[in-house]
Amino acid sequence: MALIKKARIDKLxxxxxxxxxxxxxxxxxxxxxxxSRSGKTAFITSLVNQLINEGNDTRLSxxxxxxxxxxxxxxxxxQKHFHVPRFDYDGAMxxxxxxxxxxxxxxxxISELRLAIRYQPNSLLKYATDMATLTIDITDYPGEWxxxxxxxKQTYQEWxxxxxxxxxxxxxxxxxxxxxxxxxxxxxxxxxxxxLLANLAQEYTExxxxxxxxxxxSVIQPGRFILPGELAGAPLxxxxxxxxxxxxxxxxxxxxxxxxxxxxxRSRYLEYKEQVVRKFYQQHFVRFDRQIVLADxxxxxxxxxxxxxxxxxxxxxxxxxYSYGKSGLLSRLFSPxxxxxxxxxxxxxxxxxxxxxxxxxxINQLIYKSKHQLNYxxxxxxxxxxxxxxxxxxxxxxxxxxxxxxxxGQRLVNSKxxxxxxxxxxxxxPGYVPDTLPNDEYWEKNAFNFINFSPMAGxxxxxxxxxxRMDQVLQFLLADKxx
Ligand code: GDP
Numbered sequence: 305m306a307l308i309k310k311a312r313i314d315k316l317x318x319x320x321x322x323x324x325x326x327x328x329x330x331x332x333x334x335x336x337x338x339x340s341r342s343g344k345t346a347f348i349t350s351l352v353n354q355l356i357n358e359g360n361d362t363r364l365s366x367x368x369x370x371x372x373x374x375x376x377x378x379x380x381x382x383q384k385h386f387h388v389p390r391f392d393y394d395g396a397m398x399x400x401x402x403x404x405x406x407x408x409x410x411x412x413x414i415s416e417l418r419l420a421i422r423y424q425p426n427s428l429l430k431y432a433t434d435m436a437t438l439t440i441d442i443t444d445y446p447g448e449w450x451x452x453x454x455x456x457k458q459t460y461q462e463w464x465x466x467x468x469x470x471x472x473x474x475x476x477x478x479x480x481x482x483x484x485x486x487x488x489x490x491x492x493x494x495x496x497x498x499x500l501l502a503n504l505a506q507e508y509t510e511x512x513x514x515x516x517x518x519x520x521x522s523v524i525q526p527g528r529f530i531l532p533g534e535l536a537g538a539p540l541x542x543x544x545x546x547x548x549x550x551x552x553x554x555x556x557x558x559x560x561x562x563x564x565x566x567x568x569x570r571s572r573y574l575e576y577k578e579q580v581v582r583k584f585y586q587q588h589f590v591r592f593d594r595q596i597v598l599a600d601x602x603x604x605x606x607x608x609x610x611x612x613x614x615x616x617x618x619x620x621x622x623x624x625x626y627s628y629g630k631s632g633l634l635s636r637l638f639s640p641x642x643x644x645x646x647x648x649x650x651x652x653x654x655x656x657x658x659x660x661x662x663x664x665x666x667i668n669q670l671i672y673k674s675k676h677q678l679n680y681x682x683x684x685x686x687x688x689x690x691x692x693x694x695x696x697x698x699x700x701x702x703x704x705x706x707x708x709x710x711x712x713g714q715r716l717v718n719s720k721x722x723x724x725x726x727x728x729x730x731x732x733x734p735g736y737v738p739d740t741l742p743n744d745e746y747w748e749k750n751a752f753n754f755i756n757f758s759p760m761a762g763x764x765x766x767x768x769x770x771x772x773r774m775d776q777v778l779q780f781l782l783a784d785k786x787x
Contacts (some may be wrong), residue, residue, distance in 0.1 A: 321438050331439045332785055333591050335642075338598030339447040339522055340531060343650035343692055344411045347598055348444055349396040350516060350692035350769050351777070354420060357768045358562045364775040376422040376435065383418040384441060391417035391444055397765050402694065403694075404727065405759040414445040414588065417748035423786050443588065446693060447597065448527030450622045455526065460549075461557070462574040467525060467545035474608050474682030475519055483507050487547050492566035493497065493556065498539075501568060505542035520607035521704045523617030525633045528580055534586070543572040550741035585638050589625070590685055594644045594781050597622060598737055601649045601667060605737065606754035609747045616670055623671060626683055646780055652772050654754060655734055657698055660772075662739035663689040669741050686780050691772035695757040701731065708733055713757035727758045 338344050354364060369375040383390060392415070396408035421438045455463055471480040486504065509529045514523040516530055516659055523645075524530055528541060546569055549557065560567040566744040604615040626645050649667045652660055667687050696713035711734065714727035735752040763769060 309336070330437055330443070332782070332783075333441045333443065333593045334781060335443045335589075335592040335595045336598070337445055337450065337595065337622075338600075338650070339615075340516065341410060341603070342447065342600045344444050345396060345448075347406050347596070347648075347650065347692040348391055348417065348442055349393060349400070349408060350771055351442070352380070352393050352417065352419060352776055353397065353769050354771065354774050354778070355421065357766060363768065363771070364537040366773075366775040366780065367778040368372040369774070372426065372784070374426050376424060376636075378419055378421040381418050381420045381439070383416045385416060388443075389413065389415045391415040391442065393417060400759050400769065401763045401765050405760070405761055405763060407759060411444055411446055412531060414443065416444070417442045421782075421786070422742055424773045426787055436786075437781065440673045440782070442609045443592065444534075445584075445588065447618075447622055447782065448524055448531050448586055449581075450524055450625045451523065451527045451618060453585070453625050454621060455577055456581055460566045460570040463525075463573065464547070464549050466547035468547050470523065471511075471545070476515055476521070478623045479514055480511060481521075483511060484547060487544075487719075490546075490565055492546060492549075492552065493560055493564045495561075495563055496568040501565070502539075502542050505544055508544040508599070509541075514521040520604060520611035521614040522604070522611075523614050523621065526576060526580075528576075535580065540572060540576055543569045558611065568657040585640075590638050590640050592640070592642050594646075595626065595642050596646045596648060596777070596781070598648050598650045599670075600738070601622055601663065602651055602654050602752070602754050604751045608750075609742075609744075612742065619670055644682060644686075644781065646777065647685065647687045648777065649687075651691055652689040653694040653696045653711070653713075654757070655737055656711055658709060659737040660689045661739045665739040666737060666741070672701065678769065688773055688776055688780075690774065690777060692769075692774065693759055694772055695759050698732075713755075714761070716758045730755065730757075 335346055336344050358364065358370060358375055364370040367375075380393070388670050392409070398404040399408040410428075419440045419442065421440065422435055422614065423438065424434065425436050458466070468484075470476055471484060483504075486507075490500075512524050512530050516524050526541075528535055532538075532541055546566060549566075552566075557566065560570070562568070562571060599615065599619060601612075601615065604612045626642060647667060652663060655663065665685055667689070671685075694698065696711040698709065698711055700707045701710050702708075710731050712729070712731040715730040716727060732753070732755065734755065737752065738746050760770060
């Protein structure tokens with residue numbers, strides 16, 4: 305009798321399971337972005353690591369499925385799109401667990417990784433099934449690519465004028481003079497030399513690299529020039545802004561021959577918008593359900609006033625991709641479907657714990673202007689200060705009779721003699737993070753000291769990486785899909 309009853313229940317469960325798979329959303333596409341060096345590779349590595357090693361010394365107490373015991377296990381499964389490169393999780397873990405430990409290779413283009421999470425439903429669904437699976441497609445892509453969105457509504461002339469204005473103002477102007485002088489020598493209506501175009505585009509690209517990596521600036525356009533992905537070397541990336549287009553006769557400009565300098569620059573710009581910018585939004589962006597935007601505010605604070613102002617500008621440009629209310633450019637063009645947006649300040653292990661709250665308050669202010677443009681009905685927004693792979697320990701020291709909070713870690717020192725990175729142990733109070741957008745007084749004091757740390761020694765592949773608030777990240781992004 306009991307056997308018959310059990311068989312019937314099993315049959316019912318099987319039927320319900322079938323129904324469940326068909327009707328319940330068990331799939332989520334998670335997109336991770338941020339400007340170069342903002343910490344995307346470290347973030348995805350840690351997110352995957354925390355989930356697949358859950359149980360081995362995990363610290364995920366703010367992630368309900370783990371806290372309530374309904375999380376069963378997670379594993380990597382083959383990704384859906386075979387034409388998109390795979391996120392190199394194994395390579396990243398090999399670097400972090402090497403002796404001495406190294407940071408993984410940063411993001412250069414788009415990549416994907418798929419995870420399957422098994423969990424026991426706690427809601428009414430538990431009467432239908434014992435076990436459910438949530439499949440997560442994680443996509444990693446450079447934030448620089450989002451900086452190109454405004455180009456979709458600009459003509460070549462408008463874009464040139466705006467970009468020339470940037471090149472002519474501090475701090476960029478000191479570096480762009482020679483390049484701008486060369487452009488002034490060119491007759492825009494003369495037949496174009498492909499070689500000269502290629503050389504000048506190369507020079508413009510080098511300038512963009514200098515702005516990003518030496519000056520620590522964030523507004524880099526076109527974004528693909530510094531992170532071309534599979535387009536490296538393509539003529540599509542060989543254009544640049546041309547000076548003083550408004551001084552040309554409007555008719556002459558409109559009718560410029562296709563093979564003239566200006567004709568060629570204009571058509572490459574249009575092609576770039578169609579083949580690169582529009583295609584990215586059509587092929588990838590519209591698929592994303594949830595988005596994480598990472599920002600390294602601490603490095604910008606350390607680099608100074610201009611770098612920080614530029615980061616603020618870039619964040620506003622990036623967030624334009626999510627402000628798709630009824631009148632937004634994006635909704636008109638592509639109708640995206642992102643319903644949750646997490647904005648995280650990374651590398652918070654670089655400051656002492658009492659500075660975390662000011663950092664969150666600072667990023668709230670940074671995104672405030674965009675935040676109220678975001679469509680709250682469509683997108684739920686959260687801000688967090690996190691460290692994907694914690695590289696420091698926190699503590700206090702006694703300084704002139706007072707307890708002072710400090711962090712301790714292995715500082716990375718680039719040795720020019722051996723071209724290798726050496727480390728030295730350091731205990732520091734790196735400084736104060738302002739809780740509002742910094743004023744001149746803050747910049748005059750130069751109050752913040754950012755140090756590059758190497759990852760902690762002794763990490764292993766099958767244990768969870770040390771982190772700060774990755775559990776709150778998982779709670780916001782996944783927990784509502786695992787009830
Ligand atoms: P990506 O270009 O956005 O992929 O950036 P990465 O993930 O490669 O990170 C760039 C660099 O930031 C790394 O090489 C590390 O030096 C540093 N970094 C990233 N995440 C953390 C973190 O959580 N803590 C610390 N201390 N450093 C980090």
